[in-house]
Amino acid sequence: MGKIIAVANQKGGVGKTTTTVNLAAALAYLKKRILIVDFDPQANATQGVGAYNIGVNKSSYDLLFSDIPAKDTVKQLSIPPLSIVPATIELAGADLEMSEYKVGKELILKNRLNEIRDDYDFILIDCPPSLGLLNTNAFTAADSVLIPVQCEYYALEGLTQLLSTIRLVQRLFNRKLVIEGVLLTMFNATTNLSLEVQQEVRRYFKESTYTTHIPRSVKLSEAPSRGQTIFEYDIKSAGAIAYASLAKEVIKDNE
Ligand SMILES: Nc1ncnc2c1ncn2[C@@H]1O[C@H](COP(=O)(O)OP(=O)(O)O)[C@@H](O)[C@H]1O
Ligand SMILES: [Mg+2]
Structure with a gap:
């Protein structure tokens, strides 16, 4: 049965989509069967993997609300x-x-993914920057949450709220939900700030923090405009190396 990981942080611009797309691609190139569920109306993950270029007919909206088989979306x-x-x-x-x-509004995605989760090794849900019902659905459907944290001044602000939402979903809908890992993103080794944020996050989340951090890299921000993941855009870049390393950590954690 496929492992379902929600990539979430209610802050926008912290690297959720970049992580979903490039971790998914790295896992796929390592021969894992991967499904991305783009759960953000901004559809950046859909653009990022180039799906728009070949046309989109069914969507995560249809997955939630239509009667068609989940696999047809x-x-x-x-x-x-x-x-x-x-x-x-x-x-x-x-x-x-x-x-x-009236009932079951938190369980819609979970029930739909149950139809298809056997077809994959990992299902990654790219969550929107909010803590509404889309996120609640993602947390209820998921086995775990991967939290990207941007290495900047207010990095930890808002995480308290995210963690308490996760705990609430654990209590009410999904006892087995755990933190998959906390990922430091947009790390800049030349600034003290990045190092300080790294220390603070590692102190707080301890071994839940991935050893791999994602460096700030222009290549990672350019790739989506081509509808390419970092592996097609520049496989030798620091970003590609970092996401490949993250994928290996994720696989190891789930062996
Ligand atoms: N490691 C990185 N280095 C440089 N730019 C990045 C990096 N990760 C993400 N970005 C850029 O930062 C912006 C926000 O990232 P994104 O993944 O879309 O965040 P979110 O999904 O959390 O809103 C995007 O323009 C993206 O290309
Ligand atoms: Mg996003």
Whole structure:
């Protein structure tokens, strides 16, 4: 049964999508069967893997609200060799639509992913920058949460809120939810700030923090505009090396 990992942090711009896309690609190139669920109406992961270039018909909105088989919302890519349930802007209305359900509004994604999770080794959910019902659905469906933390001044601010949301979902809907790992992103080795944030995060999250950190790298920010992951865009870049190393850590943690 595939492991479901929600990539989440309610702060925007911390590297959730960059991590979802490039970790997914790295795992896929390591021969793991990978599904990305783009759960952010901004659809950056969908763009980032180049799915828009080959056309999107069904989406994560349909996964939530339509009667079609879950597998029919999945789009298969050959480069990178993974699958994605793309997002469209329709998803922006999903929170409100789900809130009108009388029962089971937190379980919609979980029930739908149950139909297809056997087809994959890992399912990565790229969460939106909020703590609404989309995130609650992702946490209820997931086995674990991977938290990207940007190496900047307010890095830890907001994590308290994220952790208490995770605890609430644990208590109410998903006892087995755990923290998959905390990932330091946009690390700049030349600044004291990055080093300080790293120390603080490692002190707080201890061995839950990945050994790998993701360096700040222009290549990582350029790749999505081509609809490429870092491995097609520049496989020798520091970003590619870092995400490949993260993928190995994730695999090792799940052996
Ligand atoms: N390691 C990195 N180095 C440089 N730029 C990065 C890095 N990670 C992400 N970015 C850029 O920062 C912005 C926010 O990243 P993104 O992954 O979209 O964050 P989120 O999904 O949390 O909003 C994007 O423009 C992205 O290309
Ligand atoms: Mg994003």
